[in-house]
Amino acid sequence: MHSIKKTMSFKIVYNSSCQSVNPFLVMYKVKNNRDISRLGISVSKKVGNAVVRNRVRRLIKESCRLRAHTIDKGFDIVVVARPAIGTIPREDSYRKVDKALGSLFKRLSLISPDTTPLTKS
Numbered sequence: 001m002h003s004i005k006k007t008m009s010f011k012i013v014y015n016s017s018c019q020s021v022n023p024f025l026v027m028y029k030v031k032n033n034r035d036i037s038r039l040g041i042s043v044s045k046k047v048g049n050a051v052v053r054n055r056v057r058r059l060i061k062e063s064c065r066l067r068a069h070t071i072d073k074g075f076d077i078v079v080v081a082r083p084a085i086g087t088i089p090r091e092d093s094y095r096k097v098d099k100a101l102g103s104l105f106k107r108l109s110l111i112s113p114d115t116t117p118l119t120k121s
Contacts (some may be wrong), residue, residue, distance in 0.1 A: 001037055001071070002036055002038045003040065004078065005040075009076065010042070012076070014028055016028055016030035020104045020107040022103060024097065025079055025097075025100050025104060026079070026082060027078070027080075027101075029075050030076050031075060032074060035073055036073060036074075037072065038075075039077050039078075040077070040078040041057050041061065041079050041081075042078065043080075044081070047083055047085060047086040048086035053081075056081050059097040062094070067105065067111065071110050
């Protein structure tokens with residue numbers, strides 16, 4: 001999955017009306033008229049210090065990487081971490097982030113409900 005890096009691309013996705021929320025994450029999507037999907041991740045200082053923010057970013061990227069084969073093509077997707085995600089214990093963090101992302105992908109119809117991601121060993 002490719003990355004969204006430009007501020008203007010993030011703004012276009014934020015201004016879309018298609019979003020979904022859960023206690024840990026907010027996900028926005030918009031069609032990008034390309035044959036690839038792109039992912040942008042935003043983790044603010046409210047989530048925690050730099051170590052926590054980078055860990056959250058890595059967990060989101062890894063979960064999306066493992067789901068990449070099931071995600072529909074042609075969308076720009078932005079995932080925004082909410083402050084509650086920084087309080088998840090380290091032992092449960094990947095499982096909870098993956099579950100939260102999976103529910104948002106399904107709610108936004110980016111993956112079909114019957115597909116399951118590859119599990120992380």
